[in-house]
Structure formats: C-alpha cells, structure tokens
Amino acid sequence: MYQPQEIAVYIHWPFCKSKCPYCDFYKELARNTDQNTLIDEYINALQRYRQILPDRVVKSVFFGGGTPSLIKPENVAKIIDKIAQFWPIKANAEISLEANPNTHFQTIFTDLKNAGINRLSLGVQALNEADLRFLGRTHTLKTARHCLAEIAQVFDNHSADLIYARPQQKFADWEKELTEICSYGLKHLSLYQLTIEKNTVFAQKGVQPLNEDDAATMYDLTRDFLAARNYALYEVSNFAQAGFESVHNLTYWQGGDYIGVGKSAHGRFVLNGTHYAAEYPFTHIPLTPQERAEELVFMGLRLTSGIDKAEFQKICGFDLSEVINTEKSKNLQNAGFLAETPTHFFATRSGLLLLNQIIEQLLI
Ligand SMILES: C[S@@+](CC[C@H](N)C(=O)[O-])C[C@H]1O[C@@H](n2cnc3c(N)ncnc32)[C@H](O)[C@@H]1O
Ligand code: SF4
Structure with a gap:
C-alpha cells in the first residue's frame, strides 16, 4: 500500500498589518492578536498530527500568510523546535517564511535565520513607488529595496x-522591474x-486588469527575459535557478503529503491506504482515489x-488514461x-x- 514517509508542514499566520485592496486570501487585521496563546494552539494541533502520523520525516516547513513575518522570531523558533521534537527533520529541509517589508525591523532577518528559517520569501509586489501605492502597499520602495x-x-x-499585468502596465516598464529584481541574485521568483x-476593494472599485x-x-x-537570466519557469507563476524550485510548493503540485495548522490551513495525507483532506483545526475527510486522482491532474x-x-x-492507483478523457486529450495534443x-x-x-479551460475538458 502506498505510504509516503515524507511530509511538508504549513503554518498559516492569517494576520496582516493592513489589508491590500487586491488580496483575496483569508486574513484579519493584526490588532489584538494574543500571539502566545495562538502559538500554543498551533503546537497542540501539531502534536495531534504527530499522534496520527508518527512515522514521518519532515522535508519542509512553510510559514505562510497573511503576514507570518509578524510572528516574533522567538515564536518561530518555538514552532520549529516543537516540530523537530515531534518528527525528525531532514538535514537539508527547506524552512521558509513569507515576509512583508512593512514588518521590517533592523535585525528581523538575522533573528529569523537564528530561529531556524533558511529560505525567505519577500512580498515586494512592485518596484516603483506609484504602483506600490496603487496596490495599497504600506511600505515604501526604499524599504522593499533594503529588504x-x-x-x-x-x-x-x-x-x-x-x-504584474497591472492596469495599463507596459512591458518596457515591467522589464525595468524585472531587471532590478534579477540584480539581487535571488534564487527564486514568484510572478503573479x-x-x-x-469581494476585494479592487472589484468594488471596478479596477480593470490589463x-x-x-x-x-x-x-x-x-x-x-528570465530564461535568459537563468530563471526557468517550472510552474505557472514560479521561476527558479536550477535546484532552487520550492520543495514545499512542489509537494502540493506533485501530490505529496502535507499538513497545515492555522485558520485557513488544510492538508492532504495518506493514512493506512486512504487519502484524507484535512481542514484546520482538526477534521479529516476521506477522499476517494478518483477525487485524489483529479486533484493530481x-x-x-x-x-x-x-x-x-x-x-x-x-499515489492514486490509477493509470492516467483512466482518469482523463483520452479523446479530448488527443485533440488537445x-x-x-x-x-x-x-x-x-x-x-x-x-x-x-x-490551463483552466484545458483541465475542464480533460476531467470529464
Ligand atoms: C499570501 S501573500 C503572502 C505575502 C505577504 N502577505 C505580502 O503581501 O507581502 C502571497 C502572494 O499572493 C500574491 N497575490 C495576492 N493576491 C493577488 C491577486 N489578486 N493577484 C495576483 N497576485 C496576488 C501576492 O504576490 C502575494 O505576495
Ligand atoms: S499583506 Fe499579503 S496576505 Fe496580507 S492583505 Fe496584503 S497581499 Fe494579502
């Protein structure tokens, strides 16, 4: 019976300093967040996962949001340490955190590194002041560059x-931002x-994209442009230098097991041969092999x-040809x-x- 040994762990921190007008992710304003109580809740939830999935090895941890750079570095360390108590963490595990420049303070990145983070993903969104203001970002261009x-x-x-593809955006302007972002030598770029x-402010205002x-x-x-600078597209919106594709996100796209804690976190895992979809705080619903197979497609x-x-x-026990419409597949090929x-x-x-239209045709 298929039983993956490795697992990815997602920590969802749904709080933000302000709400960006384009953003549809679940989030709350970080006003009176009792961080220590929440961290204890997360640790309890991880412990329950440890009880049902004891024999796993952690290949990645991802602090996503919301704005997880609002978590105090000592609390980031506490969560990583607890995960390490519950399961062995692979020697080269990817431990990522998403940071918003609006949470910057002088030692934040070294503090996060000391807490155990080894991959930092920065939400920059635009590299010109006017578009940062249009996107409702509360940090300056200078702070983004500094970060x-x-x-x-x-x-x-x-x-x-x-x-990108902001209203009226011209490629020549976007190219300047791409040139700048390449100049920092980052290993990975997510371009949306x-x-x-x-239900976003942009929708209410009738903002029209490009x-x-x-x-x-x-x-x-x-x-x-990016291929010529050694960043290969490996997923619809994600580019990486060779060997720096996101281990954590590949788990989702390749059908690996993952668990998540935090308000809108979810999970997928196989237990005793059954696939489960997990919702936070702690429900897991069995999926049929057919349902999981369609997700994998x-x-x-x-x-x-x-x-x-x-x-x-x-992973799902089916040959791919049993799950997709083979005639439509031939036509699309x-x-x-x-x-x-x-x-x-x-x-x-x-x-x-x-892709969306193609998948609609394939999965019937
Ligand atoms: C959950 S956010 C995490 C980053 C962090 N909260 C920040 O904003 O700095 C993930 C990313 O989704 C992208 N995103 C969110 N809403 C989007 C939209 N409506 N269109 C395109 N990209 C979007 C942004 O690039 C954002 O950085
Ligand atoms: S900071 Fe990030 S998660 Fe929060 S509202 Fe803005 S884009 Fe969304």
Whole structure:
C-alpha cells in the first residue's frame, strides 16, 4: 500500500498589518492578536498530527500568510523546535517564511535565520513607488529595496513575489522591474498576474486588469527575459535557478503529503491506504482515489514538467488514461496544447496560457 514517509508542514499566520485592496486570501487585521496563546494552539494541533502520523520525516516547513513575518522570531523558533521534537527533520529541509517589508525591523532577518528559517520569501509586489501605492502597499520602495538587499545577504535561499499585468502596465516598464529584481541574485521568483477577485476593494472599485492578450504577451516575454537570466519557469507563476524550485510548493503540485495548522490551513495525507483532506483545526475527510486522482491532474499540469505517470499511478492507483478523457486529450495534443513522453504528460507553452479551460475538458 502506498505510504509516503515524507511530509511538508504549513503554518498559516492569517494576520496582516493592513489589508491590500487586491488580496483575496483569508486574513484579519493584526490588532489584538494574543500571539502566545495562538502559538500554543498551533503546537497542540501539531502534536495531534504527530499522534496520527508518527512515522514521518519532515522535508519542509512553510510559514505562510497573511503576514507570518509578524510572528516574533522567538515564536518561530518555538514552532520549529516543537516540530523537530515531534518528527525528525531532514538535514537539508527547506524552512521558509513569507515576509512583508512593512514588518521590517533592523535585525528581523538575522533573528529569523537564528530561529531556524533558511529560505525567505519577500512580498515586494512592485518596484516603483506609484504602483506600490496603487496596490495599497504600506511600505515604501526604499524599504522593499533594503529588504531585498538584506535577504540576499543573510540567506542562501530566497524568493520574491511580484504582481504584474497591472492596469495599463507596459512591458518596457515591467522589464525595468524585472531587471532590478534579477540584480539581487535571488534564487527564486514568484510572478503573479493581477487577478481581480470578487469581494476585494479592487472589484468594488471596478479596477480593470490589463486585457487578456496583453497579459499573455507579457507572460511570454517575462518567461523569455528570465530564461535568459537563468530563471526557468517550472510552474505557472514560479521561476527558479536550477535546484532552487520550492520543495514545499512542489509537494502540493506533485501530490505529496502535507499538513497545515492555522485558520485557513488544510492538508492532504495518506493514512493506512486512504487519502484524507484535512481542514484546520482538526477534521479529516476521506477522499476517494478518483477525487485524489483529479486533484493530481489539475495540480500536476501546473508544472512545466507535468505529471510523472509512474508517480501518479503510485499515489492514486490509477493509470492516467483512466482518469482523463483520452479523446479530448488527443485533440488537445493535436492542437498543440498538451504533449506527452513515455514518462510524462504536460501542458505546452501555449497550453499553460489556457490551463483552466484545458483541465475542464480533460476531467470529464
Ligand atoms: C499570501 S501573500 C503572502 C505575502 C505577504 N502577505 C505580502 O503581501 O507581502 C502571497 C502572494 O499572493 C500574491 N497575490 C495576492 N493576491 C493577488 C491577486 N489578486 N493577484 C495576483 N497576485 C496576488 C501576492 O504576490 C502575494 O505576495
Ligand atoms: S497581499 Fe499579503 S499583506 Fe496584503 S492583505 Fe494579502 S496576505 Fe496580507
């Protein structure tokens, strides 16, 4: 029976200093957060996971948000230490934290490194003052630049998030930001096309993103621009220097086991041959192999390498051809949107631009 040994651990910190007008992630304003009580709740939840999944090895820990750089470094250390008490942590485990420049203080990055963080991901979003203001960011360009320089110095593994396809954005302007972000020598970049999500301030204000054609062109040009600078696209929105793809996020896309604690954290794991979907604080609902197989298709096709057919079969017990509509798949391959080798099934460059429509057709 398939029983993965490794597990990824997600720590969700849903608090932010202010709410960005484009953001649809679950978050609360960090006003009266009783941090110590919450950390104890997280540790209790991790302990319960330890009881049901005792024989695992931790390959990654990811502090995501919200704004986990609001967690006091001593509390970050406390959580990492507890995880290490509950399970062995692999020697080269990736321990990441997402930081917002608006939480910067002089020793924050060295404090986080001393707490056990070995990969820092910075939410920069834009590298010009006007767009930072448009995006409702509460840090200055100067602070963002200062943080970028600092994380490049303090950590060996780092990433930054930027949002592009902003209203009326021109590639020439975006290219300047790309040139600058490359100059810091970060190992990884997450570049997201601005989406206007329902119930956000941007949606209420009727903000219109760049039109689809221009956004697709910008995506293509970005991919080439970064490839020429040794950042390869490996997932729809993620670029990395070779060997620096995010171990933690690959777990989601490749169907590995993970647990999560924190308000909107969730998990997926296999226990005694059954797949479970977990919701925080502590419910886990069995998934049928078919349900898990469909998740593996839509997650796996986000990767440029696509779905590893042998791994797919190992995880859910199905041959890929039993889960996808093979006739539609052939048509999509003939149209140049999908391709396969004996070992992998993947979206082509043009297919990645239409991934949602492609997956809709495949999974019926
Ligand atoms: C949960 S946030 C974590 C970073 C941190 N909270 C910060 O903002 O600095 C993850 C990333 O999602 C991206 N994001 C959030 N809403 C988005 C939207 N509507 N369109 C495109 N990207 C978005 C941003 O790049 C953000 O950094
Ligand atoms: S983008 Fe980051 S800082 Fe802004 S509201 Fe969303 S989670 Fe919070």
